[in-house]
Amino acid sequence: PRPRRLGQHFENLVAAVLQHSQRYRLVARNVPLRLNGKTLGELDMLVEDRDTGELMHWELALKFYLGLPGGPEERAWPGPNPRDQLVTKIRHLHDRQLTRCDDPVVAALLAEQGWRVGRKVLLTRGRLFHTESGTALPEETNPSHQQGTWLYARTLETAGAVIPHDHWHCPRTLSDNRTDFVAAEVLRDYVQTLSSPVMIRTESGSITFAAPDSWPDH
Known part of the structure; x- marks a missing residue:
């Protein structure tokens, strides 16, 4: 059965693809980071590149945003739930989620399990919905992103x-x-x-x- 959250379903689909990959091996997913009973966060996936032996930290996101013409950058691309904003999500992914393994405390926790992350990967999918008048996009946006109106x-x-x-x-x-x-x-x-x-x-x-x-x- 599908989980209620679409993001979790996306993670399940990616995990299923990895299970059939000859190059990549899914080492762990939803890895909790805890220290002295305190939760520091979670890593979406740890993936091994069999060709190089490198261990990668993958963060996943499946999102949909609608461009508001003429709006301030911080609120120019809301999701169907307008509390979810594209700029805010980008910053959260790049500045918090992807940097977790850079923290020496987190690196030590992973090392206790024999894991040493060598690379970080952001895997985002979804669709950006535009209007005829257009809305400026954050510079991190892929020019070939899936689009709608x-x-x-x-x-x-x-x-x-x-x-x-x-x-x-x-x-x-x-x-x-x-x-x-x-x-x-x-x-x-x-x-x-x-x-x-x-x-x-x-x-x-x-x-x-x-x-x-x-x-x-x-």
């Missing part, structure tokens, strides 16, 4: 199928019996009753988010 439900003029949350990372894999296209006016009314955006696949096959008028303020 988003709009407010009141401007929705095409029929579409709602993508369930557990398929946000692979919306095109939905079987036909789970893809019910509904009229634009029905979608508008449905989205307006919610508190967060909804992922939609249009009849032309494009992936978009439709947001209620109250988003992201409420």
Whole structure:
């Protein structure tokens, strides 16, 4: 059964791929870091490169963000839950999660288990949803990132199928019996009753988010 959190499902998928890899070996995942009963954090994955013998620390993230034109950088790319911000997530990944093994205390804890991390890897997937007017992207963003568009439900003029949350990372894999296209006016009314955006696949096959008028303020 799939876990409720999409991020955890993503970790499970990566772990499954590694189990079938000839080059990489999954050494450990969700490694707790504890000292004198205090939790210092957790490492997503430790992965061995069989070709070099190098042990790598992998941090994973699966995220979706919508660009707000003209907004301040700190709040320009909110997630469906606007408390989740792209800039904040980038800083957390680079400045906190990826640097944990640089801490001598953490390195000593890992050494007690025979682990010495030689490289750090950030594996991020997801999609950034743009508007026609565009929003400046943080410099760390991959130019070839997966993209979509988003709009407010009141401007929705095409029929579409709602993508369930557990398929946000692979919306095109939905079987036909789970893809019910509904009229634009029905979608508008449905989205307006919610508190967060909804992922939609249009009849032309494009992936978009439709947001209620109250988003992201409420």
